[in-house]
Amino acid sequence: MIYGYNSPMDRNYDVKNGEPEEKILGVKDIGLAMAMGIGARNIPEIASKIRSGAGSLEIQFMGAGRGSAQGETPGMFGKYHRQALRELSKVSDVSLTTHASVGIPGLAGQDQQGNFSDEQRRMALDEVNRAIEFAADTALGGSVVIHTGEFQRPISEEPWAEGGKKFSGFDEEPEKAVIRVVNKKTGQVLTQIRKNEEVSRPVWLKNKNDKYINYDGEVVSRGERVPVFNKEKGIFEVEDKGWESFVDEAKEMTKEEREKRKKLGKDFDEERDTVTPEEAFLIATTEGQARIARGWALNYSEGLDRDFEALKLLKEEKRILQERLKTMSEDEKWKITNRLKEIEQGTGGRRDGIKDLEMSINARQEMVTGQLQQAEDQKRLGENVISAKKYALEKSFNGYALSGMHAMEETKKKNLEKPLFITMENIFPESYGGHPEELKKLVLDSRKKMAEMLMEKGRSESEAKQLAETHIKATLDVGHINLWRKYFKGSNKEFDKWILNQTEDLAKSKIIGNVHLADNFGYQDEHLAPGQGNAPIKDMIKILKKHGYKGAYTVECGSSATTDASYFHGMMKTWEYLGSPVYSMGAARDGLPPAQWQNIQHSYFGQTYPPSFVFGAYSPSNEWTLWSNVPME
Known part of the structure; x- marks a missing residue:
């Protein structure tokens, strides 16, 4: 103009x-993500991005464990590298943030087989810790991003999905969802339950008031219930049961647990102690297996007392006859000898001898013992049943709390100019932590866990809560949240309204400590430059600013590295999209020559x-x- x-x-x-x-953000407000080993490999390449105009940089580590050329790790940057980054940041007046290894799928410790292991959890925590220490040495504080993605779960089964009416992984997911149950002692997956499966279960004997009773008509507990016996058919009745029956049974078991804890004077934790349908399913299964095993044990033990008595009598007779044999004449010994043979070997099927009885007793003892052991194993298994969600979240809260503690300790130990804090990033919709409500829960409950750890160390409650809020926050990835578009049951206009409402809720909760800017069309995380897809990024930034967010905005524009003349073109597109009056650079960059007069x-x-x-x-x-x-x- x-x-x-x-x-x-x-x-x-x-x-x-x-x-x-309207200018949404200026050049100085917009940072650039540096994927180490891909977007940049060394300090000079990082410096080139600063010279091109990046307002801040997020150093992102692609590798985990031992680093490589394509997957660099914090451990590949020694003291001199860290000093150079620190000085480069200072002299350029460019702030740095850090991203822990992208190979970490949360801190629950889930492996590729879906099991949860302490070894996997330890590896993930180590990766986070060394990213925190790298940030302390280079950025002198600030955000350390951690991917969430604690475990895979059916989308339609979460409360915010409204039974699949608002979000659903696929059209039939509400009926066919697969839900995992694990062993709380080992973290191993016990079974995968598909909601549309039916299983056979006994028909339990109840009175008119729907109370469990025994065959004498006495009211009994759920653990003492007995099946209905059909006298005409001479069998116990069974019926096919579906998911809804286990929803009802879970409510029943929860009520019993609540009453039990009340009698013992113990608190009832709504999340931890409420029995889920998948837990009810497997508990009922283990109870049935235990009953079968005990039934076989009783069957195999039937008549054992008579056999023991018969064996005792035969052995006593054998002893007496052997004593008489010593004093008898040779003419009479043959009778005793024949009888001793019968006692030892039996009488040809009419009567068992000692040998047969001992073999029978030993075999039945083995069967009875084995069945009783199986019954106890099933009982123990039932006692250790826990839904994968409950198990994983408990481990995740603890892991993030430990990471927050490490960030706090590094801040104090190295006397940093600003506090270090971890920021959990909302990852893809298919895994827990991808939905904004899940991200919020991860942050708030991890803060609660960290506060508990601090109070155990002698901190006051108010001080512990403040420290937890300082060192545990969230990274809002606007591209990742836009991926919910493909699962949304509504129009694009309705989805945009939803995404802005969710952004408002996160902003109001004051948990956001970092923001990633990337775009897509709602299908895959393509890392387009902001404004090149259909995410309502401008409106999201306005909401964040309205609620006082002043942290980093980092552009992740990996697609520009292949679809534009350079990776940095994604940054320039962002400047243009967000209203900056400057959105091109004349200096040489990314291996390209300096701009000429015709390069408008x-x-x-x-x-x-x-x-x-x-x-x-x-x-x-x-x-x-x-x-x-x-x-x-």
Whole structure:
């Protein structure tokens, strides 16, 4: 715009009403993600991004364990590297943040087989700890991003999915969802339950008041219930049961547990102690297996007392006859000898001898013992049944709390100019932590766990809560949250309203400590530059600013590395999209030569679409015309 004249080709011209566009963020406000080993490999390449105009940098580590050329880790950067980064940040007035290994799928410790292990959890915590220490040495504080993704879960089964009416992984997921149950002692998956499965279960004997009773009509507990016996058929009745029956049984078991804890004077934790349908399913299964095992044990033990008595009598007779044999004449010994043979070997099927009885007793003893052991194993298994969600979240809260503690300790030990804090990033929809409500819960409950740890060390409750809030926060990834679009049961307009409401809720809760800016079309995490997809990023940033967010905004524009002339073009697109008056650099960058006079914006001469602006005295002068010679207004 020159001399107060608004041109439709001017960058500040708003096509809606001819008024200047609002500047959402300035150049200095916008940082760039550096994927180490991919986007940059060393200090000079990091420095080149600063010279190109990045307002801040997030050092992201692609590797885990031992580093490699394509997957660098914090351990590959020694003391001199760390000093260079620290000094480069200071002299350039560019702040740094850190991203722990992207190979960490949360801190619950889930492995590729779906089991949870302490070894996997320890590895993940080590990766986070060394990222925290790297941030302490280079950024002198600030955010350390950790991917969530604690475990995979059916989307439609979460409360916010409204039974699949609002979100669903696939059309039939509410009926076919697969839910895991694990052993609380080992973390191993015990079974995967599909909701549309039916299983056979006994028909339990009840009175008119729907209370369990025994065959004498006495009211009994759930553990003492007995099956209905059909006298006409001479069998116990069974019936096929589906998921809804286990929903009801879970409520029944929860009520019993609540009453039990009340009698013992113990608190009832709504999340931990409430029995879930999947837990009820497996508990009922283990109870049935234990009953079968005990039944077989009784069957095998039937008549054992008679056999023991018979064996005792035969052995006593054998002893007496052997004593008499010593004093008898040779003519009479044959009778005793024959009888002793019968006692030892039996009488040809009419009566068992000692040998047969001992073999029978030993075999039945083994069967009885084995069945009783199986019954106890099933009982113990039932006592250790826990839903994968409960188990994983308990481990996750503890892991993030430990990471927050380490960030606090590093801040104090190294006397940092600003506090270190971990920021959990909302990851993909398919895993826990991807939904904004899940992210919020992870942060708040991890803070609660960290506060408990601090109070155990002697901190006051208020001080412990404040420290937990300081060192545990969230990273909001606007591209990841846009991926919920493909699972949303509504229009794009309704989804945009949902995403902005969720952003508002997170902003109000004051848990956001870092923001990732990337775009996509709601299908895959393609890392387009902001404004190149359909995420309502401008409106999301406005909401964050309205509620006082002043942290880093980091652009993740990996697609520009292959679809544009350089990776940094994604940054320039972001400057343009967010209203900056500067969105191109004249200096050499990313291996490209310095810009020439014809390189308007992103070198638009020869392109099929116009630049976003014109400049200088050439606009609106007729000395500069389009190739068609059409005069400019």
